[in-house]
Amino acid sequence: MSNLPTPGTYVVDAVHSNIGFTVRHLVAAKVRGNFTEFEGTIEIGTTPEESKVTAIVQAASITTHNEARDGHLKSPDFLDLENHPTLTLTSKKITAKGGDKYTLTADLSIRGVTKEVDFDLVYNGTGANMQGGSVVGFEASTTIDRRDYNVAFEGALEDGSLVVGHNVKLELDIEAHL
8 A cells, every 4th residue: 555645634725736527529529628616625534445535616617718618518508507506526435446546436416416436546645835734646537427417418410420428537636735
């Protein structure tokens, strides 16, 4: 087992973290985006199994660097921002896989639907921040089917190709401090 961070409650540093996603567009390309407003805590226990993660993401902060597309993603066709202003993640368990690799099993809530999801989790290590405090780094990824969360927009071209793919890859790059 790898060296674990010092036990304690770490606060996610949104300035040095990223919550991103990738989805197929028109079969041929991928659209990448991220959320710019989020908060979270990582409670490091004495073992991975005793650790917990919580996060809240502001749906309005979604960006794909295209104003028209971002507006559509905030609409009832996708995130339905007016009725569901946040996305949440709450860990259920963390399982060691060997070395610095883990499985993070969490409840992921999008559009009022909560599903259990497994993330591939990597502990990147511990360091010191500019003020001499302790920081930790993690990466986590998973792929979800957006239809499982009632994100069911089904635009299609004449040949039947989907405008937006069903599978969405979620990628979290997290830095947190004590």
